[in-house]
Amino acid sequence: MKRTFVSTMAIGIVIAVALLAVKASWAQELVAYNVVDEISIPDPLTADPGDPEKGREVAVDRKKGNCLACHIMPIPEQSFHGEIGPDLSDVGGRYDIGELRLRVVNPKLLNPDTMMPAFYRIDDFHRVGKKFQGKTILQPQEVEDLLAYLMTLQQ
Ligand code: HEC
Numbered sequence: 001m002k003r004t005f006v007s008t009m010a011i012g013i014v015i016a017v018a019l020l021a022v023k024a025s026w027a028q029e030l031v032a033y034n035v036v037d038e039i040s041i042p043d044p045l046t047a048d049p050g051d052p053e054k055g056r057e058v059a060v061d062r063k064k065g066n067c068l069a070c071h072i073m074p075i076p077e078q079s080f081h082g083e084i085g086p087d088l089s090d091v092g093g094r095y096d097i098g099e100l101r102l103r104v105v106n107p108k109l110l111n112p113d114t115m116m117p118a119f120y121r122i123d124d125f126h127r128v129g130k131k132f133q134g135k136t137i138l139q140p141q142e143v144e145d146l147l148a149y150l151m152t153l154q155q
Pocket of ligand 1: 064066067068069070084087088100104107110111114116117119146150
């Protein structure tokens with residue numbers, strides 16, 4: 001009887017450890033990137049080039065970029081454009097793609113107090129909702145698609 005109890009406990013512990021290992025592997029791994037001169041991330045996060053059409057959708061999607069909450073962009077079919085951040089209508093002419101990548105990946109590196117979210121960073125804040133813990137707002141390919149779209153904004 002006692003032996004059964006002990007071995008049941010042992011099996012329970014093995015299962016618990018295995019489940020923890022599975023849970024840990026669910027946590028997202030960030031693609032490594034280099035910040036150059038504190039202003040740019042010159043290398044793309046993915047091997048596939050960004051698709052500007054998809055990037056435009058990422059910018060509009062309220063659960064993804066939601067850029068229009070704070071920025072004016074040349075997206076006339078959306079009625080509301082916020083003005084908390086600068087107008088992005090010509091942003092592709094003002095920055096190169098590496099500078100834009102840094103601004104999308106983690107604008108806090110340039111301005112720790114910015115209201116702009118870091119779209120490719122795992123937040124270490126304790127107040128992040130459970131759903132978002134250990135997750136980036138955008139996937140690497142979504143970041144590259146978005147950048148391809150921003151580069152078309154030359155006005
Ligand atoms: C909550 C508001 C907010 C959201 C959402 C937001 N931004 Fe921003 N963004 C800002 C602010 C404010 C600035 C001004 C710079 C600063 O605060 O450091 C800025 C600056 C920028 C800049 C630099 C512009 C310049 O002229 O210097 C780019 C590029 C940019 N944002 C892109 C984006 C994109 C792309 C998205 C969507 C994926 C986005 N932002 C979402 C608030 C926001």
